[in-house]
Amino acid sequence: MTTTPIKFYQVGSFAVGNRLLSEEDRSIQSDPNRTNALTSGHRACQGCGEALGARYALDAAMRACNDQVIAVNATGCLEVFSTPYPESSWRIPWLHSLFGNAPAVATGVAAAMKAKGRTDVRVVGQGGDGATVDIGFGALSGMFERNDDVLYICYDNEAYMNTGVQRSGATPPAARTATTQAVGSAPGNVFGQGKNLPRIAMAHEIPYVATASVADLRDLEAKVTKAMSFRGARYIHVLVPCPLGWGSASCDTIKIARLATQSGLFPVFEAESGEVTSSTPIRKKVDVEEYLKLQLRYAHLFSPTRNDAVINHLQEMADKNIRRYNLLNQSSES
Amino acid sequence: MEKPFAITLSVESSLANHTGSWRVEKPEYVHRMPPCNNACPAGENIQNWLYIAEDGSYENAWHALIQENPFPAIMGRVCYHPCQDVCNRSFLDEAVGINSVERFLGDHAIEKGWKIPAPDVESGFKVLIIGAGPAGLSAAYHLRRLGHDVTVRDATHAPGGMMRYGIPKYRLPREILDAEINRIKEMGIRFEMNTRVDDVHVAMDEGFDAVFLAIGAQLSKRAYIPASEAARIMDAIKVLHDVEEGNQPLLGRKVVVYGGGNTAMDVARTAKRLGAEEAVIVYRRTRDKAPANDLEITEALEEGILVKWLSTVNHVGQHELRIEKMELDEKGFPQPTGEFETLEADSLILALGQEVDFSLLGNSADLDVVDGTMTVDATMMTSHPGIFAGGDMVPADRTVTTGVGHGKKAARNIDAWLRKSTYENTKNTDLVTYEQLNSWYYTDAPHVVRERLEASRRAKDFSEVVKGLDESNALYEARRCMSCGNCFECDNCFGVCPDNAIIKLGPGKGFEINLDYCKGCGICVSECPSSSIVMVADK
Amino acid sequence: MLKQIEGSKAIADTVAACRPEVICAYPISPQTHIVEGLSAIVKAGKLAKCEFINVESEFAAMSVAIGASAAGARAYTATASQGLLYMVEAVYNAAGLGLPIVMTVANRAIGGPINIWNDHSDSMSQRDSGWIQMYAETNQEAADLHVQAFAIAERLSLPIMVCMDGFILTHAYEQIDVPEQELVDKYLPTFNPRQILDPADPVSIGAMVGPEAFTEVKYMSHMKNLQALTVIPEESEKFAQVFNRDSGGLVRPYKMQEARNVVIALGSVLGTIKDVVDEMIHDGYSIGVLGLTTFRPFPFEAVREALTAAHNVFIVEKAFQLGVGGIVTENVRSSLRGTATHDQTLIAGLGGRPITKQSLRTYFEAAIDGRVEELTFLDLDKDLAERELLKEKVGL
Numbered sequence A: 001m002t003t004t005p006i007k008f009y010q011v012g013s014f015a016v017g018n019r020l021l022s023e024e025d026r027s028i029q030s031d032p033n034r035t036n037a038l039t040s041g042h043r044a045c046q047g048c049g050e051a052l053g054a055r056y057a058l059d060a061a062m063r064a065c066n067d068q069v070i071a072v073n074a075t076g077c078l079e080v081f082s083t084p085y086p087e088s089s090w091r092i093p094w095l096h097s098l099f100g101n102a103p104a105v106a107t108g109v110a111a112a113m114k115a116k117g118r119t120d121v122r123v124v125g126q127g128g129d130g131a132t133v134d135i136g137f138g139a140l141s142g143m144f145e146r147n148d149d150v151l152y153i154c155y156d157n158e159a160y161m162n163t164g165v166q167r168s169g170a171t172p173p174a175a176r177t178a179t180t181q182a183v184g185s186a187p188g189n190v191f192g193q194g195k196n197l198p199r200i201a202m203a204h205e206i207p208y209v210a211t212a213s214v215a216d217l218r219d220l221e222a223k224v225t226k227a228m229s230f231r232g233a234r235y236i237h238v239l240v241p242c243p244l245g246w247g248s249a250s251c252d253t254i255k256i257a258r259l260a261t262q263s264g265l266f267p268v269f270e271a272e273s274g275e276v277t278s279s280t281p282i283r284k285k286v287d288v289e290e291y292l293k294l295q296l297r298y299a300h301l302f303s304p305t306r307n308d309a310v311i312n313h314l315q316e317m318a319d320k321n322i323r324r325y326n327l328l329n330q331s332s333e334s
Numbered sequence B: 001m002e003k004p005f006a007i008t009l010s011v012e013s014s015l016a017n018h019t020g021s022w023r024v025e026k027p028e029y030v031h032r033m034p035p036c037n038n039a040c041p042a043g044e045n046i047q048n049w050l051y052i053a054e055d056g057s058y059e060n061a062w063h064a065l066i067q068e069n070p071f072p073a074i075m076g077r078v079c080y081h082p083c084q085d086v087c088n089r090s091f092l093d094e095a096v097g098i099n100s101v102e103r104f105l106g107d108h109a110i111e112k113g114w115k116i117p118a119p120d121v122e123s124g125f126k127v128l129i130i131g132a133g134p135a136g137l138s139a140a141y142h143l144r145r146l147g148h149d150v151t152v153r154d155a156t157h158a159p160g161g162m163m164r165y166g167i168p169k170y171r172l173p174r175e176i177l178d179a180e181i182n183r184i185k186e187m188g189i190r191f192e193m194n195t196r197v198d199d200v201h202v203a204m205d206e207g208f209d210a211v212f213l214a215i216g217a218q219l220s221k222r223a224y225i226p227a228s229e230a231a232r233i234m235d236a237i238k239v240l241h242d243v244e245e246g247n248q249p250l251l252g253r254k255v256v257v258y259g260g261g262n263t264a265m266d267v268a269r270t271a272k273r274l275g276a277e278e279a280v281i282v283y284r285r286t287r288d289k290a291p292a293n294d295l296e297i298t299e300a301l302e303e304g305i306l307v308k309w310l311s312t313v314n315h316v317g318q319h320e321l322r323i324e325k326m327e328l329d330e331k332g333f334p335q336p337t338g339e340f341e342t343l344e345a346d347s348l349i350l351a352l353g354q355e356v357d358f359s360l361l362g363n364s365a366d367l368d369v370v371d372g373t374m375t376v377d378a379t380m381m382t383s384h385p386g387i388f389a390g391g392d393m394v395p396a397d398r399t400v401t402t403g404v405g406h407g408k409k410a411a412r413n414i415d416a417w418l419r420k421s422t423y424e425n426t427k428n429t430d431l432v433t434y435e436q437l438n439s440w441y442y443t444d445a446p447h448v449v450r451e452r453l454e455a456s457r458r459a460k461d462f463s464e465v466v467k468g469l470d471e472s473n474a475l476y477e478a479r480r481c482m483s484c485g486n487c488f489e490c491d492n493c494f495g496v497c498p499d500n501a502i503i504k505l506g507p508g509k510g511f512e513i514n515l516d517y518c519k520g521c522g523i524c525v526s527e528c529p530s531s532s533i534v535m536v537a538d539k
Numbered sequence C: 001m002l003k004q005i006e007g008s009k010a011i012a013d014t015v016a017a018c019r020p021e022v023i024c025a026y027p028i029s030p031q032t033h034i035v036e037g038l039s040a041i042v043k044a045g046k047l048a049k050c051e052f053i054n055v056e057s058e059f060a061a062m063s064v065a066i067g068a069s070a071a072g073a074r075a076y077t078a079t080a081s082q083g084l085l086y087m088v089e090a091v092y093n094a095a096g097l098g099l100p101i102v103m104t105v106a107n108r109a110i111g112g113p114i115n116i117w118n119d120h121s122d123s124m125s126q127r128d129s130g131w132i133q134m135y136a137e138t139n140q141e142a143a144d145l146h147v148q149a150f151a152i153a154e155r156l157s158l159p160i161m162v163c164m165d166g167f168i169l170t171h172a173y174e175q176i177d178v179p180e181q182e183l184v185d186k187y188l189p190t191f192n193p194r195q196i197l198d199p200a201d202p203v204s205i206g207a208m209v210g211p212e213a214f215t216e217v218k219y220m221s222h223m224k225n226l227q228a229l230t231v232i233p234e235e236s237e238k239f240a241q242v243f244n245r246d247s248g249g250l251v252r253p254y255k256m257q258e259a260r261n262v263v264i265a266l267g268s269v270l271g272t273i274k275d276v277v278d279e280m281i282h283d284g285y286s287i288g289v290l291g292l293t294t295f296r297p298f299p300f301e302a303v304r305e306a307l308t309a310a311h312n313v314f315i316v317e318k319a320f321q322l323g324v325g326g327i328v329t330e331n332v333r334s335s336l337r338g339t340a341t342h343d344q345t346l347i348a349g350l351g352g353r354p355i356t357k358q359s360l361r362t363y364f365e366a367a368i369d370g371r372v373e374e375l376t377f378l379d380l381d382k383d384l385a386e387r388e389l390l391k392e393k394v395g396l
């Protein structure tokens, strides 16, 4: 999706704010009085993409509905680092029940609100990729299928990070995790189908599905805002690099997310009622290698010897996304 | 609400957890040296005035600009903008049109009649400036702003030096020149025109506390060229001077100009405007070796000026002259080939460079002249205490902007010298490279091309060739600045901190790191477009 | 007003009268008729301000109830057997979070082998989950217990399972006085949640608690559970005042005055037992019955008090701990610690095996004579079992 193009500005629509923009053209995060749904003092690792993504998304959700948001969180890093007794980093009503039931719990909250006639209060369910594509998959699908009035946000860091970086259904091929070690004849994760949850969500024909990343705040905010304009089940899949699990420098979190989108490995698009309605064109195309190189989980692709076969395979995946979502050569930014 | 123990927590109670203790490095906001500022011979703080102009605060931007250089409208026309050559934006798309924005601000200031602020206090010191060229005028201006009593003496009848008597008006309209000089005059500077100084020491004895010498390089270099008696050979400086004074020089139908510098281009273009059917430049080397600014060569060629590259004038007759073809040796020096060609020519104008006329020094042995230029130290002072010098007469690039820079530098040092202190230039030297920027955040925005007068119309009169930008273009151009090394309040750092550890202080006030929560991840540093934050060791 | 009605339908009507705001359920025999009934009521618009959610699993059912309850809604669900086990993680969580959810367990055996018939192994498996558990003897009591359950749960901020025997009660057509709306409204206060997810007063519910406070949290839950032992009788009394009927409470003694032998049981089997006991009293035996209405928290005091005169207790259980023996027995034994009362366990009715009067009488007589082992399986075809066991022994 493209945000409103803002002409004549050196930083156009990519930076967080810019004093030259009118207030309404600035991102929500640029507001010194932003709500900080997730505030300081949380225990996420240095440079945690999930902490960033969660604040981005929930602040946007709050803005969209006059702060009337209740969040339901699955077990995982986000839950653990935000609410270890005796301190909580949340500034919104927030509920954690279990690892695999966040979508259903969110449905329950939404049902309660509906029963009480408080339809002004909106419910956001959220969890990591494990909670979403694996253990909570059934509950999520049920929530989708019933079209419950819940916005579910998956913070995808491509593994079970909270338990120490084990493979999930969203772990990409070749990536090293604690349960897909870089040993043997096919080191790292298998080349399988993976679980492409955005597409699975689309198959439910729910009103709104989108992907986003922490590298494009404007896009993320616009999508959350748009999602909040619908009633019914909505799904946003946000790529959130994890320095710990990916073996990347803490300062590179956003950069890596950007390379994921600019290589085509992580396509950014949105869909309504099962149909892709737009995709965010790649601005500065890079080879997947640029992305892989910065992460130790792919180190085995480069040393001791370079594994061209696997790198090419990953490049093919990226190229396929580029074709499928038409990520290049769109008549852009018009 | 009654909260069950432990399983239910109060919101934002984590603020009690100071995660800043995890940190080993911390981010720090800095001001670094943008390449443009670094390259500006006048030492302008370009990034800063562009930043101010970006939100439409033109008057403030102009005031910031004239802190360093009183001539934005002139600069915007004649400066060769070395700043743009090094602009980091050129790695992204094209350099920022700094010069055109500068011109816009200068013209805007003239239009609005903005004034230079009066000095806060009068110092009581008297300074004499010899030469009203850019170096002298700049020194006068800066000295006056510092509260000194300034007298400018010049041999010509109107101030400006080569800006008036060299640079033709199609490049620098005189109303612009006059407007910017008048503004300086209005500061209360005494101008004594038509006053040639014949002896600098005599002048000193008049009671001045310091002198700034800026007499430029007025003497045309000569070369020995065999010529018949009827041959018309003139020098370029004199031609241009005469044109300025309204004395039409007799050039004839066909004019040959000898030389490859800006003066050669200007005089050839002037010849065309004066009615010459043909103007041919003869230069002994190639175009890329020519000292003239490439844009000036282009403009000359557009106007139909012909150029004989790799040629020397061998003999001059009354209506023709002979040139010899040259070729470059391995070292790039032109060597004669023995091949000749004859050109029709009613006159030959020599534009072979200028020399300094040191006659006003008299026989003072304490002023050190080496290789035709005057030696000055780092404070621009000559070997004679209290006599400073700058501009074309000292060893440096001979440009208006360099002269302005010398004038400023000399003024600040004269001020310090008068007050018996030393002037410290506190400029940051930490130069920002393109690689240090996060270019992702700069949207593609190509440079606005300045409109130029159609070539066919140009050669007919002395109207200004290059047009200025209108306000929206100037604003657009200003906003193309990437603000290298200096925060421009894009809010990125504030937005991207996963720990919400950056405090936004409000417009113009910048940001502050909340060290209670900063874990030192460095994302703010990575995502700062302008490289205005650095990580430094902590604890 | 009495009407001839199926047990499940009576429960559906009763639950509806309690004005739940969120009902969620996943079908499993023998619970189906209850939720079908409720679904019809909600769908027909007869229950205002109520959301009925057809979830995709029992795990989701309990999870929806958790969300609804945490958001301050009166939440109800029902399940049985495999369904209860499928939701276990959430069952514990609901209790841990102190959410006053009411759940009907239509008791059914747990597989494998799969078996849809009644016993208590499902709810018994959840006895340590932190939920209050009450067992209905009759459909009338089942209906009444549901009304009380909401009151008890909400007073204590604890979830309750109302257990009723699958098929035996759920599918039986009987004369039942379904609690009338007017009376329910009179008895049951509106839900005033202890904590609630509210943007106007936000809290973070469900924190991670480490070793430094976990023991305290658990101790407090335990103590709160024990408070039910006070609240349950109070609610039973209050209920009697409004409805003019005796139901609920902790234990239910039957003809126990000075009885030397006491049969202890829970659920519908108490009816059969009472018939046998009546006959035996008639035949001169000193025997009575103690029904356990509340099993969690276990009413140690009430049981001990009721059994002061007993010499022998025979505990009839529809579930047991494999490799150990009776479940209820262990709790009764704890109540009797330090007394001379002797206990014997009869495991009966597993997987729907009929519990006949004849078999019970035979067992009680033998037990009174001291001719039974400590643990007896009613009507067990021991020969068959021994033969088969012998076969499996090969190779050991």
Ligand SMILES: Cc1cc2nc3c(=O)[nH]c(=O)nc-3n(C[C@H](O)[C@H](O)[C@H](O)COP(=O)(O)OP(=O)(O)OC[C@H]3O[C@@H](n4cnc5c(N)ncnc54)[C@H](O)[C@@H]3O)c2cc1C
Pocket (backbone or CB within 6 Å): B078, B079, B080, B130, B131, B132, B133, B134, B135, B136, B153, B154, B155, B156, B159, B160, B161, B162, B163, B166, B167, B168, B195, B196, B197, B198, B214, B215, B216, B217, B218, B240, B262, B263, B266, B360, B390, B391, B392, B393, B397, B398, B399, B400, B401, B402, B403
């Ligand atoms: C044709 C031409 C075109 C040029 N174009 C450009 C251009 O486009 N951009 C650019 O940056 N530079 C250009 N230059 C160079 C630039 O003009 C000079 O480098 C600059 O003017 C030097 O400044 P100055 O103050 O040192 O000397 P000048 O400008 O030469 O001024 C010296 C002044 O001192 C006066 N003077 C000299 N001796 C005495 C004395 N004894 N007593 C009193 N007064 C005296 C002179 O009358 C003169 O006014 C050009 C030069 C020429 C000749």
Ligand SMILES: Cc1ncc(C[n+]2csc(CCOP(=O)(O)OP(=O)(O)O)c2C)c(N)n1
Pocket (backbone or CB within 6 Å): A050, A075, A076, A077, A078, A099, A100, A127, A128, A129, A130, A131, A132, A135, A157, A158, A159, A160, A161, A162, A163, A168
């Ligand atoms: C039923 C259950 N199984 C396993 C776990 C252990 N567990 C807790 S968090 C987690 C991984 C979370 O991964 P993900 O959802 O991707 O979130 P992340 O921590 O990566 O953000 C696991 C496996 C659990 N809490 N509950």
Ligand code: SF4
Pocket (backbone or CB within 6 Å): A043, A044, A045, A046, A047, A048, A049, A050, A051, A077, A078, A081, A157, A161, A162, A241, A242, A243, A244, A245
């Ligand atoms: S392990 Fe990864 S997801 Fe978890 S807190 Fe650390 S950086 Fe964030």
Ligand code: SF4
Pocket (backbone or CB within 6 Å): B029, B486, B487, B488, B489, B490, B491, B492, B493, B494, B511, B524, B527, B528, B529, B530, B531, B532, B533
């Ligand atoms: S990120 Fe933006 S706001 Fe922050 S220091 Fe850099 S330029 Fe300034």
Ligand code: SF4
Pocket (backbone or CB within 6 Å): A047, B026, B027, B496, B497, B498, B499, B500, B501, B502, B513, B517, B518, B519, B520, B521, B522, B523, B524, B525
């Ligand atoms: S992004 Fe935040 S936590 Fe990271 S170094 Fe910057 S201020 Fe510190």
Ligand SMILES: [Mg+2]
Pocket (backbone or CB within 6 Å): A128, A129, A130, A155, A156, A157, A158, A159, A160, A161, A168
């Ligand atoms: Mg994960």
